[in-house]
Amino acid sequence: MVSAVIERKREHEAPAADKAGVVGSHIDIRGVSHRFDLKEGPLPVLDDVSLDVKPGEFVALLGPSGCGKSTLLRLVAGLEPPSDGSIRQDGRSITRPDPSRIVVFQDPTLFPWRTVWDNVALGLQARGVLSRERSRVDEALSLVGLSEFAKTHPHQLSGGMAQRVALARAIVNEPSLLVLDEPLGKLDSLTRLAMQSELVSMWQRTGFTVLLVTHDVEEALFLAQRVVVFSERPAKIKADFEVDLPYPRHRGSPRLAELRHHALGLLGLDATW
Amino acid sequence: MSSATLTSTGVVPPGAEAAAPAAVAAPAEETRRARTSAGNPGVWWSGAIAALIWIAVGAVTRFIPNASIGFTEWNLTAEFGTGTALVGGLLLALAVIGPRLGAVAPVRGSGPWLIALAALTAVWQLLTAKYAVLPAPFFAPPQALVEVYLDDYARLADSFWNSLKLLAHGFFLGAAIGFLTGVGMGWSRVVGYWVHPLVRFIGPIPPTALLPLAFFFSPSSYAAAVFLIALATGFPVAVLTWSGVASVNRNYYDVARTMGASEWFLVLRVAIPAALPQVFVGLFMGLGGAFSVLVVAEMMGVKSGLGWYLTWAQGWASYTNMYAALIIMALLCSGLITLLFGVRDRVLSWQKGTLKW
Incomplete structure (x- = not known):
């Protein structure tokens, strides 16, 4: 299979300039390969992945389960160094985790011993700036519409509310890159649809770059400006195309159906479409 | 039957007539019940x-x-x-x-x-x-216990106080050392490498078996008693703290690290709070252990304490005094467990469905 980074002509610019405060990161992934050293021998998970993400761009990484997309996110977040290749954020090499790149995982992973407010305050507290910037916690909570739940503990929240708290905990750090690892994967379908729209409006209001890993074709097409399709493990980039639709998008739009057919074809699943 | 025929001759149809008294009776019944449960609750x-x-x-x-x-x-x-x-x-x-x-x-x-x-x-x-x-003399009626309390209250109160002091010293020392050991073992590879075998080797020994050593190495006999209680407390606390820290969800660390948390933040604000439920299990086991060595710890070297009182009373076959001290000891232990449950409920109030003591 040929891994081809399709050269694209950008039909609409990533909306970065007019956003409040935050400027999105430019992420440059160049020739990244990664393998896990298991007892049975090395297991390659990423194979020569190159990807250039513009500041403020919303990019979805689409691929079959377990193909290595999430590993790529861990490398971008700086939680692990890549075996080969380089990842740069605004020209600087990524070597360790940094609050300018925040990850939201599939599980909300809220700290059960902290109230909602204290969970959102985590990043500010970790960097020792909480006493100065308490108001940012309140702002983040109201942005996700959970102000009145500030004093509750995570076990009292529904799945969707917990994931919204996780989002608030991420954006309170004013990241320039938001890394989303199937953040809506475990939500029921109605909550999921609502949260997709919320994600888009949050991204439009702030201006960070978004890398979204998903295995849901509709989700990728509804949210992202650009969709990168991965192959089976070891993951290679199979295709990279624009979703040339303005926001707010309509789920029933015929162009979306066309693109879905295209994407499913790339994943080898277009027989039923 | 005859009444039905009688009334049926009247203006009121029989069905309505039959329903009416029931409708009147129902509110009366209700008020009577309400009075019993609220206004006049009756006899307990x-x-x-x-x-x-x-x-x-x-x-x-x-x-x-x-x-x-x-x-x-x-x-x-x-x-x-x-x-x-x-x-x-x-x-x-x-x-x-x-x-x-x-x-x-x-x-x-x-x-x-x-x-x-x-x-x-x-x-x-x-x-x-x-x-x-x-x-x-092996058994005594209740009035004999009352007599002991009346005659010997000064010595019993003194013993109670001294046992409480000894337990507190030993328990807090053991819990602190056990907690720090457990966190160290769970967090640091080096500490784990060196301390884990020691804990595995020494921990399971019944602390009372170390009595002679404790007395030899301790500067005073009181210190030896504290050491024994601390040992009995420390082992379960260390093991459970260790397992608590080691089993913390890895994703908690990832979340905190991506947000710029330092190593200290990860230990103090992530690992320890996440391990606290386990730590409390260890503290309960440690407290039980402390009670069980109290009598032995007080057998030597102290001149007052409930365990000492038990041994002393048995020494001259005054089982009545022994029972009296036993009851006080039961109240002391139960009281301390209740206290620990209170602390746990306060500290772990974020947990759902915690067991009530």
Whole structure:
């Protein structure tokens, strides 16, 4: 299979300039390969992945389960160094985790011993700036519409509310890159649809770059400006195309159906479409 | 049948007539029930039955003569009989009048227990003082315990206080060392490498087996007693803290690290709070361990304490004194466990469905 980074002509610019405060990161992934050293021998998970993400761009990484997309996110977040290749954020090499790149995982992973407010305050507290910037916690909570739940503990929240708290905990750090690892994967379908729209409006209001890993074709097409399709493990980039639709998008739009057919074809699943 | 035919001749149709009295009766029934449950709550029946049994205990104590075997003579028998009968009388008054004053609600649920306690006291009285089925000096009737409390309260209070002090010293020292050891083992690879085998090797030894060593190495006999209790507490606390820290969800660390958390933040704000439920299990086990070595720890080197009192009373076969001290010891241990549960409920209030003691 040929891994081809399709050269694209950008039909609409990533909306970065007019956003409040935050400027999105430019992420440059160049020739990244990664393998896990298991007892049975090395297991390659990423194979020569190159990807250039513009500041403020919303990019979805689409691929079959377990193909290595999430590993790529861990490398971008700086939680692990890549075996080969380089990842740069605004020209600087990524070597360790940094609050300018925040990850939201599939599980909300809220700290059960902290109230909602204290969970959102985590990043500010970790960097020792909480006493100065308490108001940012309140702002983040109201942005996700959970102000009145500030004093509750995570076990009292529904799945969707917990994931919204996780989002608030991420954006309170004013990241320039938001890394989303199937953040809506475990939500029921109605909550999921609502949260997709919320994600888009949050991204439009702030201006960070978004890398979204998903295995849901509709989700990728509804949210992202650009969709990168991965192959089976070891993951290679199979295709990279624009979703040339303005926001707010309509789920029933015929162009979306066309693109879905295209994407499913790339994943080898277009027989039923 | 005949009444139905009679009324059917009237203006009111029979069906409606039959329904009417029922409709009138229903509200009356309702108000009566409401009065019983709120305005006039009636008698607290289980309390009243308990009261009658307590009065019976008084009568049994007072009027059945004590069995006389050898030199054994139980003092305070008449006083105990009068006392229990008086308690029964007061309880009866409470059971009858209390509900009207709304004074029964907090104790209402314990009625069956009051009955059981009264019955047990009666059996105890009959088996010991009255018929000597359980003979002296190995068994003593309740009035003998009352006598011990009246005669020896100063020494018992002193012993209580000293045991509490010793337990507190040993428990806090052991819990602190065990906690730090556990966190170190769970967090640091180096500490784990060196300390884990030691804990595995020394930990399971019953602390009392180390008694001679403890006395040899400790600067004072009190320090040796503290050391034993600390050892009994420290091992379970260390092991459970370690397992708690080691089993913290890895994603918690990833989340905190991506947000710029330092190593110290990860230990103090992530690992330890996440491990706290396990730490408390260790603290409960440690407290139990501390109780179980208290008697041995106080056997040597101290001159006052409940464990010391037990040994001392057994030394001159005064089992009555021993029972009296045992009851105080039970209250002390139970009180401390209750206290620890209180602390746990406060600290871990974020957990759902915690067990109530």
